Amino acid sequence: MRVFVTGSTGFIGSAVVRELQEAGHQVLGLVRSDANASALAETGAEVHRGSLDDLDSLRAGAAATDGVIHTAFNHDFTDIAAAAATDLAAVEAIGEVLVGSGRPLVIASGVGALHKGRPSVETDVADSTEPMARRMQSEVALLALAERGVRTSAVRLPPSVHGEGDHGLVPRLIQIARDKGVSAHPGDGENRWSAVHRLDAARLFRLALENSPAGRVYHAIGDQGVPVRDIADAIGRHLGLPVTSVARGDEAVRHFGWLGAFFGNDVQSSSALTQQWLGWRPTGVGLLADLEQGHYFKAL
Incomplete structure (x- = not known):
């Protein structure tokens, strides 16, 4: 299959490219x-210039391919509304081309705006009052395309997609x-x-494609x-820094900036249905084990 991949040189997208090529x-x-x-x-993939x-x-x-995996996203969390609007327009533009074709379109989504208080599941829908729910508009538009002859699926990602080269939240x-x-x-x-x-995330994108x-939503x-206190403990240990608590709300925002509110959220999620539906199994090390490997703490 010839596959169009957006975000092809990004942290997740580059892993998707390699996963596809190896398959x-x-x-x-x-x-x-x-x-x-x-x-x-240099990876052997064909280059398509654009944004x-x-x-x-x-x-x-x-139009030039047999299917699409859309991983690109402007991760500007200071203006999530604008980033979400750009993403929605991109999904709609790609979807227009695929209508009636039966070709696959797989997009990246997230679990950050789903139900809290228990692990979220694949059938959950976002809380519309959450700022992060704006990104879920792309997922809604995507699923509507399933009624128009596009083989759509969404891969919801957790707060931390980790591994060497990570430049995300952790x-x-x-x-x-x-600092x-x-x-x-x-x-x-x-x-x-x-x-x-x-x-593991890259393999799931391929299986969905x-x-x-x-x-389907995966x-x-x-x-x-993972308790966020354990994440803070690992960071403190590796940096030789004390670990402390800051009050939620304004104090957390003063300490963490835009990340303050999100770091205080409970974002537990399950992949049980995904594993049942696609036979996918996560085999990579967990987040805390990855932090123990030390690559996150190399001098910048």
Whole structure:
């Protein structure tokens, strides 16, 4: 299968590209810069120049391939509404090309806005009052395309997709600890974050592309819930810093910035249905074991 991959040189997208190639698929990867074009070409994938803002480039990439995996997202959490609007427009543009074709379209989504108080499951829908729920608009639009002849599926990702080269939320927490001189957690730190190794996530994207029926939602979850206090403890130990609690609310926002509210959320998730439906099993190390390997704490 010839597959169009957005975010093809990103942390998750590059793992998806490698996963697809190892399974015998050809990849057409979306890139913006010359540097990323060179990096992608070195993998043996074909380069497609464009961006999420260039809807014509997205349509052209989708039209030239047998299926699409959409992993690109502007992770500007200071303006999640704008990032979500860009993502929605991208999904709709790609979907327009695939209507009536029966070809697969797999997108990245998230579990951050799902029900709290228990592990979220694949059949849950987002709390519309959550700021993070804005990203879920793309998932809603995607599932509507299932009624129009597109074999759609969404892979919901946890707060931490970890592994060497991670530049997401956990590295941000590490940098905050370095800057502040303490490794902190909100309140008692008993709220939990789900997590997955990026290679496990990449394999799930491939399985969804190859085997998913239309309209399915999957959870890329390895760790169902890691107490955030344990994350803070690991960071403090590796950096030789004290571990402390900060009050939730305004104090957490002052300490962590935009990450303050989200780090205090309980984001437990289950992948039981995903494992049943696709035969996917997470095999990579868990988040805490990954932190113990030390690569997160190499000098910048």
